[in-house]
Amino acid sequence: MLRTRVITALVIAALLIPAIFLLDPRAWMLLTAAITAVAAWEFARLAAFPVVGQWGFGVLVALLLLVAILGLTPGQLADAGLFSMLLSAAFWLCLVPFWLRNRWQGLSAWRMLPVGLIVLLPTWYALIALRENSPGWLFAALLLVALADIAAYFFGRAFGRRKLAPNISPGKTWEGAWGAMATVTVLAVSSQIALVGVDAGRILILMVVMPLLTLVSIMGDLFESMLKRQVGLKDSSQLLPGHGGVLDRIDSHTAALPMLALLLGWLA
Incomplete structure (x- = not known):
């Protein structure tokens, strides 16, 4: 299993990293739209849509993104993207904490459909907006969220005592979350100093915002884990050997990337 997981991760990296830096903007939009449509199909599975509805939701998301790519001017796309982010x-900061706390379940497919759109469409636009600023910024944002997940795992293994959400993801601990928040904040502040220079205002903002963003990324992971538990699935799909599905790999990113894009736009 570990060998399969590593091989799959290397293949994904070998395809994704060149795409981030080499594709033209339209090709990047289409590639990420295809990935988002697959994630939409997986989300519909976790939301207990009927089989036809699962495929239908994937097609719906694909069509919405194609309309955005082909039918909107850059200004209209930017306005729609900002609104979606x-x-x-608002969804991740104001609604999801209560959803996780109360473990709401049994929502109809019609009620979960807008939830899926709120989870996925802003993530797609964040991938576009971050790359428009700089492919390096997008790569750094993806890496930062991944490092938060890795740090939470290792800090949890080393120091974990108090369960973060035992009924949703028993392996996650508060110690792991605190370790991830500290790691991400130190990396963000260090990068700011090394790449941009010492700016007390920006450093203060990063010290306040990065722990919150890290916690939000953890909520993204927990939210998907909760949906999987409610429908009795281990993975969102089996498309990525050793990893599960696309949504299993981007669950934290769906929560964090839109807010990282908003933060970057504010600081720019």
Whole structure:
């Protein structure tokens, strides 16, 4: 299993990293739209859509993104993207904490459909907006969220005592979450100093915002884990050997990337 997982991760990296830096903007939009449509199909599985509805939701998301790519001007796309990312921030900060705490379940497919759109469409636009700023910024954002997950795992293994959400993801601990928040904040502040220079205002903002963003990324992971538990699935799909599905790999990113894009736009 470990060998399969490592091989799959290397193949994904070998395909994704060149795409981030080499594809033209339209090709990047289409590639990420295809990935988002697959994630939409997987989300519909976790939301207990009927089989036809699962495929239908994937097609719906694909069509919405194609309309955005082909039918909107850059200004219209930017306005729609900004609105979607603000909606995403409100969803993750104001609604999901209560959803996780109360473990709401049994919502109909019609009620889960807008939830899927709020989870996925802003993530797609964040991938576009971060790359438009700089492919390096997008790569750094993806890496930062991945490092938060890795840090949470290792700090949890080493120091974990108090369960973060035992009924949703028994392996996660508060110690792991605190370790991830500290790691991400130190990396963000260090990068700011090394690449941009000492700016007390920006450093203060990073010290306040990065722990929150790390916690939000953990909520993204927990939210998907909760949906999987409610429908009795181990993975969102089996498309990525050793890893599960696309949504299993981007669950934390769906929560964090839109807010990282908003933060970058604010600081720019």
